[in-house]
Structures are given as structure tokens and as C-alpha cells.
Amino acid sequence: MVGHILIIVALVSFSSAAQLTGREQVPIISQDIDVQFDGTFSHSYQTGNGISVNEQGRPKGAGKDGDIEEVQGTFQYTAPDGTPIQLQYIADENGFQPSGAHLPISPEAPPIPLAIQRALEWNARHPEEDKL
Numbered sequence: 001m002v003g004h005i006l007i008i009v010a011l012v013s014f015s016s017a018a019q020l021t022g023r024e025q026v027p028i029i030s031q032d033i034d035v036q037f038d039g040t041f042s043h044s045y046q047t048g049n050g051i052s053v054n055e056q057g058r059p060k061g062a063g064k065d066g067d068i069e070e071v072q073g074t075f076q077y078t079a080p081d082g083t084p085i086q087l088q089y090i091a092d093e094n095g096f097q098p099s100g101a102h103l104p105i106s107p108e109a110p111p112i113p114l115a116i117q118r119a120l121e122w123n124a125r126h127p128e129e130d131k132l
Contacts (some may be wrong), residue, residue, distance in 0.1 A: 005108055018078075026047050026048050026049045026051075027047065027048040028045055028046075028047055028048075029046045029047060029065070030045060031043075031044070031045040032044050038059070039057075039058065039059040039067075039069070040056075040058040040059070041057050041058075042054075042055065042056040042057075042059065043055055047061045048075075049078075050076075050077060050078050051075070051076070051077045052074075052075065052076050052077070053073070053074075053075040054073055054074050054075070055071060055072070055073030055074075056072055056073065057070060057071035058068055058070055060092060067078070068092065069091075069092075070090070070091070070092040071087075071090070071091045072090040072091070074086065075087055075089065079102075083102065085100065085102050086100055086102075087099070087102075088100065
């Protein structure tokens with residue numbers, strides 16, 4: 001009897017929690033997960049509201065801090081303002097490297113002033129003085 005009451009209370013709590021968030025539940029249209037013993041993996045899913053994710057990864061070899069994993073993937077969704085967002089990325093020993101049309105582009109670096117350029121050239125011609 002107590003077990004049945006706990007189940008009913010749990011179901012009512014879950015139902016109430018879904019109503020309190022004010023968000024509709026979005027169905028998962030498709031989902032695929034594949035994990036291999038050698039460390040390679042892939043997963044993807046698509047939701048009913050247009051979110052799509054696809055990712056693959058593999059061990060890349062032993063590094064200084066242990067195994068390095070290389071992961072690459074894409075995801076897309078629609079931003080609240082209606083803008084379609086599509087991002088591609090790779091993550092490896094060089095860090096997370098995203099690309100997408102919505103990402104800001106850094107401005108071009110200004111040219112190196114002549115005095116600094118001359119100093120750099122002088123330093124390159126006189127490496128022995130770096131040891132002081």
C-alpha cells in the first residue's frame with residue numbers, strides 16, 4: 001500500500017514539475033549511439049523542435065597528460081530571434097575550435113610599427129644576448 005502511494009506521489013510530482021516549468025516537452029525524433037571498445041564513438045540525435053546534433057570521436061594517441069581524444073561534430077538549432085544557428089567544431093590537443101557563420105570574426109591585427117619590427121629583427125640577428 002505504501003509503495004503504491006509513493007508511486008502515485010512520484011507521478012504527480014513529475015507531472016507538476018513539467019507544468020511548473022511552463023515549457024512544452026519536445027520529442028526526440030531520432031537518436032543513435034555507437035561506442036566501440038577501441039574508444040571510438042559516434043552519437044547523433046534530432047528533436048521535434050529542429051535541434052540536430054552529430055558527433056564522432058576517437059583516441060588520437062598518448063600525450064603528456066594521457067590519451068588524447070579527437071572529437072568533431074556539428075549541431076544546429078533556431079535561435080529565439082529566428083536565426084538559424086549551425087556550428088561545426090573539432091576538439092583535440094589544440095582545444096575546442098568552433099566555426100559557424102554566426103560567430104564573430106576578430107578584426108585584422110594592425111601592422112607592426114616600424115620601430116618594433118626593427119627591434120624584432122635585431123633580436124633575431126643577436127640570439128646570444130638572450131642568454132644574459
